[in-house]
Amino acid sequence: KGEYLFREGDCSSGFYIVNRGAIRLHKLSSGGSQQVLKTFKERESFAESTVVSLSCYPANACADCTTVLARVDKLGIQRLAHSRDAIRQCLSGAIVRHLTELVSHLEGRAFLNPESRVAKWILEEGGGVFVENPRSFEIISPKQSVADELDMASETFSRKLRSLREKGLINVSNKRIDIVNPVGLREIASEER
Amino acid sequence: KGEYLFREGDCSSGFYIVNRGAIRLHKLSSGGSQQVLKTFKERESFAESTVVSLSCYPANACADCTTVLARVDKLGIQRLAHSRDAIRQCLSGAIVRHLTELVSHLEGRAFLNPESRVAKWILEEGGGVFVENPRSFEIISPKQSVADELDMASETFSRKLRSLREKGLINVSNKRIDIVNPVGLREIASEER
């Protein structure tokens, strides 16, 4: 927890797959504030682009909690990609997916107000926005990190969580969030700025 | 000008290269507000990802002014990419570049205040931030579009332009911007939020 897997500018030694835990990919300004690009959870992979065309990592990767990873060696996968068409396709696909997700992130920031972003995030963490009955879950990252991921101050995150609780949409007890009213939550999540 | 090249969800018929003019790539919310991903100018290409792995355009492309384009046919380039390694490399490279630029865009929004973003934009339009003596230039897009690209209200853009003029850093006459003091401009551009 808190350990850096790599930092912006480090020479790439491959890409990674999260086995357990969460890795927060982010940029840092000289003043010390951070911009979270995405937090990768179980079964997600990242940094494929450093295998295909960049040689340095273009951002920082930091563990939000105890995390287990697999590293896919750069030279090894490059050799494989050279002969196997399917491997190349997978890599390209992953990169395009990252591009798409980044656009979604930007969209969320632009179109949704903070409360909607929190609601959307809760639904996603609870098993996807489209699942009929999203289950409850534990926040594995510090709330600070979640707030950063959702582009708001941690105080704002706290307040929005309270607001949703007071509307009877969720229950909060420390790190555990129970989804009480998925429908209402979905409504809030689709409200525009 | 104002014409849509494609809209979000349209089936891809290839990618594009801007020959003259400017294409604004953007997302629209149901409420009608837009988030500009990037404005592509002369010699820039976009939508390569729809050739590699997506089949639909994931955003809207609209001409900001009279624009001349080349379309690279999807099937044709796919056939070429299949046999030529270099073509694949170029496509991957372009996509990764778009990814990197999108991250820069996000970074700018997060770390820089509106005035810094305007200053940075002026330097870039005037021939790149690192050029010794950036030249003056004409704004080819409506100022509204530029403001959207820089994530601010058009009124704010107008005011920041005035602020920079009053500080003696630039001259503004209608669509023409003269860079008077590049050094001072660079200073403003690197101020953090």
Add this chain to the structure above:
DNA sequence: CGTGAGATTGATATATCTCAACAGAAGTGG
């Protein structure tokens, strides 16, 4: 049980968005 980091709550400031009015440019048509 004490300690300290993380989380909550409260109070406040302020920068930007919004709305509204105006001005100027550019295009249209007689």
Add this chain to the structure above:
DNA sequence: CCACTTCTGTTGAGATATATCAATCTCACG
């Protein structure tokens, strides 16, 4: 070539949401 309309840009005034700062509070851990 000049009135007329329309669109774009500029200016002003004001509201408001969220960041910020500061003060507890809580929980996990030693």
